[in-house]
Amino acid sequence: MLSTRRAKFRRTFSMLVLAAFVVVFAVAAMLLGGFLLWSAAEIDDNAVTSQSQRVIHAVEALRTSTPREQESVAVWDDAVTAARQRDENWLESNIGKWMFDYFGHDESYVLGPDDTPIYAAIDGKIRKPETFLSRASALAPLLADLRKLTAAGYLDTPPNVADYVLLDGRPVMASVIPLISDTGNLVQPAGHEAVLVTIVRLDLDFEMRMIDRYMTEVGRFTTVTSTAAGIEAFAVTNRAGRIVAFFEWLPFRPGQELLQRTAPALILAFVFVSLLVSLLLYRLRRALRALEFKRIDAERQATEDALTGLPNRLSFDRQFNGRLDAIKLRDPPTALLMLDLDRFKQVNDTLGHHAGDELIRAVADRLRAVIGPTDVLARLGGDEFAILHTCYAGTVEVAALAQRIVDTIAKPFRVQGSDAFVGVSIGIVVATSGQRDSHELSRKADIALYEAKSAGRNRAAFYEEAMDEQVQNRHVIEAELREALRNPGQLWVAFQPLCGDAEEVLGAEALLRWTHPQIGMIPPSRFIAIAESTGLIEQLGEFVLRRAAELGAHWPGRTIAVNISPAQLRNPTFAERVFALLRETGMRPADLEIEITEGILLDDESTAANTIRSFRAAGIRIALDDFGTGYSSLSYLKRYPVDRIKIDRSFIAQLSTANASDAIVQAMVTLAHALDIEVTAEGVETEEQFQALIGMGCNTFQGYLFSKPLTVDDIHTRFAAPLPRVA
CATH class of the missing domain: 3.30.70.270 (Reverse transcriptase/Diguanylate cyclase domain)
Structure with missing residues (x-):
């Protein structure tokens, strides 16, 4: 019995000693391996950070060095004279070739005071001045900013504008600077100087100069980031903060070399010791394995998301x-x-x-x-x-x-x-x-x-920090809005007339208004989004619908438009509630127009489409509000039944001041009419806008040129006897 106990004790003691040895060995190996991994990671991170800083420095340096290089020829009496006389020989020798050979500027252009091209050179060789026209649209913002700066005046150093842009789908550095007199003897009207435009392509030549000058890693400029593992990328942004290109490189990671040199020796040592103790560990491992598996599984379940394998x-x-x-x-x-x-x-x-x-x-x-x-x-x-x-x-x-x-x-x-x-x-x-x-x-x-x-x-x-105050304000608005819904009198509906091309009143759009007893008038922009996020929008929407239906019932034949929120349209009972309200008030379905936005269709296509089709089947008209401000307009016009589009006021405000807006509005009208859809222009405020829209073929109009939003009594009066326009 005693010998049995001693043998058991010896076995237990041996296993404990062996276990202690294994623990010490494992801890030492883990510490050494962990230290190597940590050291390698730290070295690699520091190396990548240093490489990134050099790239950042190189990219930012180009933004400042390019204008300085231009000044070598821009502040020169001879340059001003050559630009006035259109002396191509002088411009070629002193600008085209000089900027290319000495500074590496790939393209050089000289523009007259009216921004017409005078001289053009690409890769140091003269080109027709009209070559600049292919660059004009991309460089127009830089030229416009430069003209503003020069018009404001300056002393000895001329202003400049330099920025990263895309030309022909490739990133470049573009810089513009006025040609001015270095002696002050040649006088030019401020804001009407000749302009030197130079372009530096971010191509292989520039990348080689970066490596030589800033000791950056070998990389490339690209407009899309690579998905390959281990590639570092730095976003090159323009003045507005928008990404123009990326500089990608495969970073040098010295930590990995450390691991490659030390890992084989450590692995051999670990294998050797493991072979020595493997036989003695067998029984111990069998006993501990089950416990270890259970522990690992419990820890994993406690800290890992079962669906994705991510930390919880x-x-x-x-x-x-x-x-x-x-x-x-x-x-x-x-x-x-x-x-x-x-x-x-x-x-x-x-x-x-x-x-x-x-x-x-x-x-x-x-x-x-x-x-x-x-x-x-x-x-x-x-x-x-x-x-x-x-x-x-x-x-x-x-x-x-x-x-x-x-x-x-x-x-x-x-x-x-x-x-x-x-x-x-x-x-x-x-x-x-x-x-x-x-x-x-x-x-x-x-x-x-x-x-x-x-x-x-x-x-x-x-x-x-201002967001905290906004959160508190939202809470206050939410509480006050709930109180306004409980106590009638604060919320009311205004109606903005909808007019035809002869200024006759065809109907009105229902607009929710809130007059708080202490704060006063609260604009919809302050409470509609809060109502949508807190679930109050359906109560507000039903309130507006009821007032619109009551007005429509009193004036059959007049179109009454009501804006519908996404929450209302997603409610499966919404259509039945609208039909019940029409029956209750006696309004004809054909006189009701439901205004929706593109976001409603994009957020919930199937539910929205079914509800809209049920409205159309009942005779209710559908209008697409704020048309042109989203990114799905054209496709949804073909896929969903729409009776009217309402061109957003942002386009109307720019009519006759921006040719692009005129063309866009005309295209919208033409497209809508081709699909047999009526067009309403929102925010018409001037006679010029009104006449332009009539010429484009718009069917109906809204805006302060005709009337501001009216109370229910005033709209009754307007419907009964149309009043003159309110300017």
Whole structure:
């Protein structure tokens, strides 16, 4: 018995010693391996950051160096004289060849005071001045800005405008500068100087100069980012912040060389020791394996989203708090991006929950492909995701990441044999070393996410301090709006007349108004969006419909138009409620016109189409409001039954002042008439606009030229005896 106990003790002791040895070995190996991995990652990150900074410096340097190089010939009496006399020989020797041979400017143009081309050179060789006309439209904003600057006056140094633009689908640096006298003896009217235009192509020659001058990595400029793994890209933006091109390069990662040199030796050592102890570990591993598997599975279930394999909210919160605690004073800030899918509910309801799960997995895969290797991606639940991103290059880098996410998610998903279209709204907050409260940062990101959705969805918004006040204001407006719905008297409906080309009143559009007892008149722009997000819009919509139906019942033959929100149209009982209201008030269906927007059709095609068809079958007219401001107008005109389009006031306001607006409005009218659709012009305010629209063939008109919105008593009077126009 004693010997048995001793043997058992020895076995137990041996296993404990062996286990201790294995633990020490494993810990040492893990520490060494972890240190190597961490060191390699740190070295690689620092190397990539340094390379990125050199690229940024090179791109920004080109924006400032190009005008300085132009000044070598632009501030020169001889240049002004040559431009006046159109001396092509002088211009070729001193501008065309000089700018190409010495500075590497690929294209040079000299424009007269009226912006007509005088001289053109490409690759140092003279070309016909008309060659510039192919560049004129792309460079027009730069020339316009330069003319404003020169007209304002300047001292010794002439103003210039330089920016990145696309020419022939390729990115270039374009710079414009006036030709001025270096002695002051040649006087030119301010804003009417000859102009030197030079263009530097972002091609192989420029990339070689970048490598030579700024020691950048070998790369290329492109208009689309590569999807290949390991490629770094820097977004080249113009003055307006829009992305013009990307500089892509395969970064040099010295950390990987460290791993390649040390990993083989470590692996051999580990294998050798493992072989020595493998026999002794067998029994111990069998006993521990089951426990380890259970532990790993329990941990995975606790911290991983089962559908996508991403970290869940619990795991994300832990990592977020860890990053906040680790941020030091000089460390780059961490950005929190809150993502919420747009129109996911429609896909889920239309194709089923299995399709919704498949879509969520596909979205997770696309997000994995977009984020960087150090970013943290998690699914918080439903159609909500979150990303932690280290801002090595500031908010511009975060904005570029957010835009890439928006563009990626906007592409169609193939789900169960059908194309599913969703978007994503993103709220962003940047945490610096002084911010440690993850809950507060999450709250701010949620506020920014709400702003992104309120601004039209499918976009990103950065948190700003003013948003907190806006949230409080929304809460106040919501509470006061609920009170206004409970107590009649504050809400009322105005009616803006709808006129024909002879200025006769054909009908009116119902417009909701709110007169608060303390605040006074509250514009719809302040409370309609809040009503839509809080579910109050259906009550407001029914209130307006009832007042419109009461007016329409009193004046048969007059068209009464009512704006309908997406929430109303998605309600499956909405059509029956409208029909019941028409029966109750006695209004003829043919006198009611329902105004919808393109966004309603895009958000919920099947439900919207069925409801609209039921309205058309009953004789109710359908109008497409704010036509031309969306991106789906032409396709939906063919696919959905529409009786009228209403051209947005933004186009009407620019008539006779912008040729493009005239052509666009004429095209809209022609297209609508070709489809047997009437056209209404909104926001007509001048006689010139009215006459131009008549000439284009518009059928009906609205605007302050004819009348402002009227009270119900005033519209009754106007219908009974049409009044003269109100100017």
